[in-house]
Amino acid sequence: MENKATIHDIAKALKIDASTVSRALNNSPRVSQKTKDRIMAKANELGYQRNLLASNFRKRVTNTIGVIVPRISRHFFSSVISGIEEAVYDAGYNVLICQSLEQLNRERKIIENLLANRVAGVLLSVSMETVEWDHLLKMKNNGTPFLFFDRHCEIEGIRSVLIDDFQGGFDATEHLILKGCKSIAHFSGPQELAIYRNRTAGYRKALKKYKIPFKPELVLHSRLMEEDGAEGAKTLLSLPTEIDGLFSANDVAAIGAIKYFKKEGVNVPEKVAIVGFSNEPVSGIIDPSLTTMDQPGFKIGQIATKLLLEEISNAPNANPLMAKTTILKSSLIERDSSRKSNHQP
Amino acid sequence: MENKATIHDIAKALKIDASTVSRALNNSPRVSQKTKDRIMAKANELGYQRNLLASNFRKRVTNTIGVIVPRISRHFFSSVISGIEEAVYDAGYNVLICQSLEQLNRERKIIENLLANRVAGVLLSVSMETVEWDHLLKMKNNGTPFLFFDRHCEIEGIRSVLIDDFQGGFDATEHLILKGCKSIAHFSGPQELAIYRNRTAGYRKALKKYKIPFKPELVLHSRLMEEDGAEGAKTLLSLPTEIDGLFSANDVAAIGAIKYFKKEGVNVPEKVAIVGFSNEPVSGIIDPSLTTMDQPGFKIGQIATKLLLEEISNAPNANPLMAKTTILKSSLIERDSSRKSNHQP
DNA sequence: CATCAGAATACAATCGATTGTATTTGTGAA
DNA sequence: TTCACAAATACAATCGATTGTATTCTGATG
Numbered sequence: 135m136e137n138k139a140t141i142h143d144i145a146k147a148l149k150i151d152a153s154t155v156s157r158a159l160n161n162s163p164r165v166s167q168k169t170k171d172r173i174m175a176k177a178n179e180l181g182y183q184r185n186l187l188a189s190n191f192r193k194r195v196t197n198t199i200g201v202i203v204p205r206i207s208r209h210f211f212s213s214v215i216s217g218i219e220e221a222v223y224d225a226g227y228n229v230l231i232c233q234s235l236e237q238l239n240r241e242r243k244i245i246e247n248l249l250a251n252r253v254a255g256v257l258l259s260v261s262m263e264t265v266e267w268d269h270l271l272k273m274k275n276n277g278t279p280f281l282f283f284d285r286h287c288e289i290e291g292i293r294s295v296l297i298d299d300f301q302g303g304f305d306a307t308e309h310l311i312l313k314g315c316k317s318i319a320h321f322s323g324p325q326e327l328a329i330y331r332n333r334t335a336g337y338r339k340a341l342k343k344y345k346i347p348f349k350p351e352l353v354l355h356s357r358l359m360e361e362d363g364a365e366g367a368k369t370l371l372s373l374p375t376e377i378d379g380l381f382s383a384n385d386v387a388a389i390g391a392i393k394y395f396k397k398e399g400v401n402v403p404e405k406v407a408i409v410g411f412s413n414e415p416v417s418g419i420i421d422p423s424l425t426t427m428d429q430p431g432f433k434i435g436q437i438a439t440k441l442l443l444e445e446i447s448n449a450p451n452a453n454p455l456m457a458k459t460t461i462l463k464s465s466l467i468e469r470d471s472s473r474k475s476n477h478q479p
Numbered sequence: 480m481e482n483k484a485t486i487h488d489i490a491k492a493l494k495i496d497a498s499t500v501s502r503a504l505n506n507s508p509r510v511s512q513k514t515k516d517r518i519m520a521k522a523n524e525l526g527y528q529r530n531l532l533a534s535n536f537r538k539r540v541t542n543t544i545g546v547i548v549p550r551i552s553r554h555f556f557s558s559v560i561s562g563i564e565e566a567v568y569d570a571g572y573n574v575l576i577c578q579s580l581e582q583l584n585r586e587r588k589i590i591e592n593l594l595a596n597r598v599a600g601v602l603l604s605v606s607m608e609t610v611e612w613d614h615l616l617k618m619k620n621n622g623t624p625f626l627f628f629d630r631h632c633e634i635e636g637i638r639s640v641l642i643d644d645f646q647g648g649f650d651a652t653e654h655l656i657l658k659g660c661k662s663i664a665h666f667s668g669p670q671e672l673a674i675y676r677n678r679t680a681g682y683r684k685a686l687k688k689y690k691i692p693f694k695p696e697l698v699l700h701s702r703l704m705e706e707d708g709a710e711g712a713k714t715l716l717s718l719p720t721e722i723d724g725l726f727s728a729n730d731v732a733a734i735g736a737i738k739y740f741k742k743e744g745v746n747v748p749e750k751v752a753i754v755g756f757s758n759e760p761v762s763g764i765i766d767p768s769l770t771t772m773d774q775p776g777f778k779i780g781q782i783a784t785k786l787l788l789e790e791i792s793n794a795p796n797a798n799p800l801m802a803k804t805t806i807l808k809s810s811l812i813e814r815d816s817s818r819k820s821n822h823q824p
Numbered sequence: 825c826a827t828c829a830g831a832a833t834a835c836a837a838t839c840g841a842t843t844g845t846a847t848t849t850g851t852g853a854a
Numbered sequence: 855t856t857c858a859c860a861a862a863t864a865c866a867a868t869c870g871a872t873t874g875t876a877t878t879c880t881g882a883t884g
Contacts (some may be wrong), residue, residue, distance in 0.1 A: 191841095683850085
C-alpha cells in the first residue's frame, strides 16, 4: 500500500552507503557515473520517490513559495498567479496560494503560517487594511525573502514589482480630458495604499496640465466595491457641481457607477464618460463597455517570481545595488464608456 | 536573525526532558498542568515556534490539503475554494491550491507533487482531458484520502460532492419550454465528463416530457470556451432547422453565443432564448443578462472539506457504509435572456 | 615498488519533534 | 510504615535525507 522505498533500501540493495545514494540522487560530482547509473536503475526498480518532508526538514527550507493576494477571484490577481506558476514551474517549486480577503488579521495569520511552514520565499500584494507592518518586518527579520507586487509597502531592502500607477492615473484622466470632459470626478481607494495615492496623483497632474481646477469634493474615497461605486455615483449626482467625466481607480466601482447611472437615466458616455482601472473581464461585457487601464498581470507574476528566485538562491543578503523597484506600464483600452459621439479630438 | 528556539532549548532552560516539552505543547494528558504552565510560559518567553517541517516529517503527514481545480479564475471554483478555506480554517490545515488548466498532464504532475509533499488529503475537480485515471488510482493505492467535487470520476471507494446536473439540465430546458420554445439547441462539453453527460441527459428528459423530438444536430460538443460559443451560434444559424431556444452547459459559451447573435442582429430572447449554467458574475452584467443555473460553490467547498477531514481523521479504511456521493441542487436564476415578452405562461 | 594525489566511497552526526518504554515520584489504603 | 498502583517524567530510538570528515581505492610517477 504505502510507498516505502528510502535511500537506505537502495543502499542496502546495492551494498553501498546511504550517503552515496543521496549524493547520486542529487547528482553530486563526488559519485562516479558508474555508481550513479546503478543507483538510478535501482531507484526506478524500487519505485523510489524522494521524501520531501525529510529532505526539506534536513535542509531547513521547503521548495514552496507563498503567494498572498487579496482575493483570487479578481482577474488581475489570477493572471498574476498564472504568471507566477509559469515562472516557478521549471525551478521545481510549488506555489502556496493564500487570500487575505483584504483583511489585515488574515494577512497576519497567513504570514505566521507561511513562516511556520518555512516557505522558501513569499510574493505578496497587501490588503487594503495593511497600514501596520509588524508582520512584514517580522518576516524580514526572520530572513525569509519576499517581494511585493502591485500593492506594496515602503520597507527598507524589500523590492517591488509595480504598475506605473501615477502614469496610469494620468493617462486615464488625460483620455477623458481629450474626449472633451471639463469636470472630472475620481473614485479612489484607501489612501494608505500607494497604488491609490499614485493614481490620484496622476489624476491631479493631468488636471493641472490642462488647467482644469482640482475640486476636492469630486474625489470620493471608498473600498471600491460595486456598492461603493453606486453610492459614489449617487453622491456625485447630488453635488452642485455637474460632472461630465469619472475616473475610477478600479473597474468594480466603475461598474457600480455605470449601473447606477443607467438606472437613473444618466447617459454614459454622452452625459458622463467613465474610465476604470484593471481591465476585469466584465468590463468588456457590460453595456456600455468600460474604457479601462490594462495591467500586465501575467508579466508581473513572471518578473516578480524571477526576482524572488534570484534572491532565494543568492546569499542571504541580496545585492543592495540591485534596483529596488521594477515598474511596468499599464495601457489604456478604449471602449464605449468614453466614446462621446459629439466630440472629435 | 533566525528564529531559533526548539523544544530542547525550553527543556534545557527548565531542566526537564524534551519529550515532556513536546507532550506539553501538544496538550497531552501525560503532563501535569503545573508543568504545562511552566513550559508555556518559557515557550512564550523564548518566542518558540513549532518547526512544522520537523513535526510533519516525524508524523509522516503534513497539515496541508491539496486542492486541484481546472482554473481559479472561474467564479464557481473560486467560490468553492472560499468554502474550503473557511471549513479548513479551524482544523488548522493549509490549503495548497493548484490549477490543472484543463490539462491532463498538468493534473498528473500536480498529483505527483502533492504526493511527494505528503499532503494530508486532496480535493479535486478533474480537468476536461481527464479520461485516464492512472494518476488517481495511484493516489488511491498510495493511501492518500481524496474526494471529488463537481467534476468526478467513478472510482470505487472515492466519494464525491456534486451538483445535480441531471436535474439542472432538466430545469434549464423545461424553463425554455415553458417560455414557449419549440426548437431548443444545446451546447455540451466533453462527453467524458459526467457533468456534461448528465446535463445533456436532463435536456433530453425535458424534451421527452414535453414531447419535443430530440434532434442530434442541435447538440454541439466543444470545450465551452467563449469562442466555442460563438462558433456554435454560427453553426446553429446555418442549420436548416430554425431554433428558438438554447441551453448551454456553461455560461462562458452562452455569452459567446449571445455576443455572436447580437452581432448578427439575432434578437435574444425574442428570437432565441438562452439559458446558461454556473452563474458566473458576468452573466448578470451582460446585456441581455443571462438566465442561468446557480451552483452553491461555497457550500460544496464546505461540505467536501468536512467529508475529507472526516476521512483523514478516521481509520485509513473509511466506513464503506457511508454515502458515496453527496448531491446538491442547483437553482434557476431567471434573467432577461429568457424573458420573452410575447409569452405569458 | 613505494609513494602520493585525487577520486570514490564510507562513517557518523544531525535536523527537531514525536512516541513507546522505562523509571521515578506521589498518593492512599492496609 | 509499607506496598501497590497510578501519575508524572525521563530515556532513547526514530523519521529519511543531508553533509562534513574520514577512510579506502586507483592509478600515475619517479
